[in-house]
Amino acid sequence: MENIIKVKNVEIGKGFVVMAGPCAIESLAQLEKTAELIKKNTQILRGGAYKPRTKPSSFQGLKEEGLKLLKQVGDRLNLPTITEILDPREVALVASFVDIFQVGTRNMANYALLKEIGKSGKPVMLKRGMSATINEWLSAAEYIFAEGNQQVILCERGIRTFMTETRFTLDLAGAMLAKQKSGLPVIIDPSHATGIPALIPPMVKAAKAAGFDGIMVEVHYNPSQAKCDAEQALTPDQFNEMFQ
Ligand code: PEP
Numbered sequence: 029m030e031n032i033i034k035v036k037n038v039e040i041g042k043g044f045v046v047m048a049g050p051c052a053i054e055s056l057a058q059l060e061k062t063a064e065l066i067k068k069n070t071q072i073l074r075g076g077a078y079k080p081r082t083k084p085s086s087f088q089g090l091k092e093e094g095l096k097l098l099k100q101v102g103d104r105l106n107l108p109t110i111t112e113i114l115d116p117r118e119v120a121l122v123a124s125f126v127d128i129f130q131v132g133t134r135n136m137a138n139y140a141l142l143k144e145i146g147k148s149g150k151p152v153m154l155k156r157g158m159s160a161t162i163n164e165w166l167s168a169a170e171y172i173f174a175e176g177n178q179q180v181i182l183c184e185r186g187i188r189t190f191m192t193e194t195r196f197t198l199d200l201a202g203a204m205l206a207k208q209k210s211g212l213p214v215i216i217d218p219s220h221a222t223g224i225p226a227l228i229p230p231m232v233k234a235a236k237a238a239g240f241d242g243i244m245v246e247v248h249y250n251p252s253q254a255k256c257d258a259e260q261a262l263t264p265d266q267f268n269e270m271f272q
C-alpha cells in the first residue's frame with residue numbers, strides 16, 4: 029500500500045512536491061512578496077512562526093501573529109501551509125491555522141509533542157534528529173502512529189558528522205533506507221543540510237533523481253535582511269532557476 033498524504037489539492041507521496049518559503053515569517057510584506065515570487069514552482073508554503081533558536085536572544089518568531097500571516101497568505105495564493113510546532117500545549121492553536129505540522133530536528137524525540145500531534149490526526153512532517161539513527165527516527169514516527177495518526181511524512185535535513193565545511197551532512201542513503209523501510213514519503217531539505225546556497229540546486233536534482241517525494245527549500249525575497257538562516261536562503265530568482 030502506498031502512503032499518500034492529501035493536503036488540500038496536493039498529494040504527498042505521489043510525484044515530487046516542492047515546499048518553500050522563508051525560514052521565519054517576519055512580516056506580511058516579507059511573506060507575501062516571497063510567496064508571490066515563488067508560487068509558480070511551489071506546492072506548499074512554509075514559514076516559521078515559532079523558531080527554535082540556538083540562542084534565546086535570537087529572533088524567536090512572531091508566534092500566533094505569524095500563524096495568522098501564514099494562513100492569510102496561504103489562503104490568498106491557494107497554497108497549503110506547513111509550520112514548525114515546538115510545544116505540545118500549542119497543538120490546537122497551530123492546527124487551527126496550518127495544514128501540516130513540522131516537527132524540527134531538535135524535537136524529533138520530544139515524545140510528549142509527538143503524542144499530542146498523534147491525537148490531532150493532522151498531517152505531520154517529522155524531521156530527522158541531527159544525531160538520530162534511522163531506527164530512532166522511525167521509532168519516533170511510531171509515537172505518532174500509536175495515537176492513531178498515520179499521516180506522517182519524513183524529512184531528511186542533514187546530520188552532524190565530522191564535516192564542518194557544510195552546515196550538516198545530507199544523508200541521502202540513510203533517507204532512502206528510511207523510505208524503503210517505512211514506505212512513508214520522504215522529503216529532502218538541502219537548505220539546512222548544506223547551509224550553502226550553491227549546493228542546494230544540485231542536491232535538489234539528486235533528491236529528484238533518487239526518487240524522493242519532494243524538497244523543502246528556504247527562500248527569502250532579500251536574504252541579506254533575513255532574521256533567521258540568512259546565509260542559506262535562496263533568492264526567488266535562484267529558486268525559480270532551479271526548475272528550468
Ligand atoms: C527550519 O525548518 O527552519 C528548521 C528549524 O529546521 P530544522 O529543525 O531542520 O533545523
Ligand code: MN
Binds near residue numbers: 052220246256257
Ligand atoms: Mn531555517
